[in-house]
Amino acid sequence: MRQLPGHPGRPGDTPFTRVAGGSSAAIANRDRSCDKNPAFRYDGSGTECDEYPFATTSQTTTSPFSAMPVPAAANNRQGNILSDGILKNRINVDDLYYVVVKTSSTRSGSPAKNSTLNTQFTSYGDNAGCADWSGGDATNSVQIPGTSKRAWFFSDSYLGAPSDRRNLFATSPIRNSIVVQDGSTMRTITGGNTCQELNQDLDFFKRYAKTPAADPDGGFFWTGDQVASGGDVVKFYYHGRPNDIAWVNDYAAVATLSGSALSAASTSAAPTMTITPSKLSCAAGGPDAMWGTMVMRWSDGNYYIYGTGASVPHKLYLARASAANLTNFSGWQFFGGSDLRTATGSGTATWTTCARAKPLPIGEGATGGSIDYINGTIWLIQDDYVNPNSFSVGTISAHPSQTPWGFTDRRIPLYDPPEGTHTYPTTTGCTSRGSRTG
Template sequence: MDHPVARRTLLAGLAAAPVAALAIPGQANATGATSTAERLTEAFTAYGNSGRGWTGADSTYSVRLPGDRQLWLFSDTFLGTVDPDGSRPADSPIVNNTFVVQRGRTMTTIHGGTAAEPAAILSPDQADSWYWLGGAYLGAGALNVMFLRFERFGPGMWDWAWKENVLARFDVATLTVKSLHPMPSGANVQWASWLQRIGGHTYVHGVEDLGLTKHMHVARVAGDDLRRPWQYFTGDGWSTSEQDSARVMAGVGNEYSVTPWRDRWLLVTQDTNTLFSNEIVGYTAPTPTGPFGDRRLLHTMPESGLFGSYGDPDVITYNAHEHPELRRDDKVVITYNVNSLTFTDVLEDVTKYRPRFVEVQLAP
């Protein structure tokens, strides 16, 4: 298959806009206790280096499951082993989507196919196509995960494009697919950036990806079942026509989060107005549809670019969002992805294709 680095490159980007207030990264508290982010980093490092499945991936969504399980959901995933020098074998398997189930510090990788010939959990029937996953939530008696189908249309590195949105419903106990459902896909919006069940509705945040410009869109359904009729935010109300969906805000990432925080809503994203910047920013709004303001610098990603921690101009960082089930008061856990524009980089150094975990103390 195509290597994941090239395909994910277009998802990266961030701008350096004025900052209204700062949040303070919280890697350890005043007593020196280990933060949630540090514990997760240690757990994934140990598991990724163990040779028992996952060795690196991107997307990094998560859901708390019954049975004291934390589910991590990934798109393009390396499987296999890690050599003692921290490299991946050149023949390491790559699949387009996987789950990792965590109980404490014990982790298990779920993928399709067999151990000898692994495959994605979910693959399209269409030729030259694949699924990357997006937001997920528990509702309507299932684990609901939005998938984006992409399709290749030519032999070139960039000859691929998004085609449609699909909802997969998984059995909560076994994590096997129960059913697959086409979702609205007629307005050039990838409805998978974030799913949030709250009150009487489930909100769906998506992105209209025009390349260098990306716009937030918002939809919702009554209750907790995305198979019900959708409504689309028009800018001043709701419509049953997807074509009426309004551009809410420019400059979001392909993946971002919009979650309740105090009496407001918190948006965590990259600001894609400028490509390959290294800041994660937050905004607040009175409603899940905005208007989003009070821009805050949440974290500066140190890995990016020639002047980053790797000293490598090909290293990129992208797709930051929160994990609200891990929030402790005003301390939020955010992940972002590290990748390289050069495929051999992610083989020679496993850390160049693994998520990062940071804990941020939000200022009221």
């Protein structure tokens, strides 16, 4: 069965080669990928190792591969499915075969969600006191260094009970907020002056809560990404200011937040912080990138900081910095191009000054996204525009790459927003009943 009639393989496909289950080759494969692999750790809950490619293939230890802890019952069911497939398709030892993965699509349907976390935030928001978070957008989070607590960052946020928003004056909207989650307990960090909305002894404009990261010159800060560094959290923001139509984002900024202060907030009834972000800008021109929309640490020890161009159409830019230079903009290096191999997203990058930075080889997308390293591949998840010049929102897609700079228009569609294509500014409106996490 060296030839595979009717299935020559798609471009880029590699067939598997079967080895006998229980053979020395299979046992050695399983040892390398699971039992004796120092990178794999069981989670201590009675799980078993689910390796892919299978231990019964000679490709088990080639890259990329996956070895994850799964429930024993699920592992047994999957093993039975594999055995049945080998028998039904008469795949003998040393035969070549392909695995075709079929999934039930969530596109145009409901995306996966963390029901427990969603319920916790809904309960917290719906039962908010006058100093508590009850809704916000642009959500991201980080585990506070040295603790099991998590800091959640939001841009525009509501404080107070959702029902109090009906009269417009009984609650405070603030430009950014932080919620510290300690297990089932949550505390909202503001800039102070909470619970004064109905205090008629104060001047009207002094009755409302302050934001933790405030701009004294009449602008505002919205939340970017963040990363734990040492005992602190390095937090990126982008600055906005009102204009004749709505607003414009004009620069990025960064601040260092004390991990111990964030942790202590979970024990305070109404914690406050004063955050003063520092402006990031190229002294000699360069892209008008909102640096810090995404941040990741790579295997070379550097932090890779992504920035979305503020001008239309939005380009994606990249810089890198050591841990010591993460908040020192003059110590950053900027992507200046690469000998990219499009099929894999690999290749060697060149690094230059901010003024000579070039965009990554990926088409225009929305002004934010998520990035992570999963099973040997870096994944960029973003909302790909239908028409970037008119801000037409399209499909949420995952773009794979082998390097932090190798993202292209190669993508895997994940989800079509059920509302359909929107153009900016959105004119369909939105409600503010109940609490939302963005």
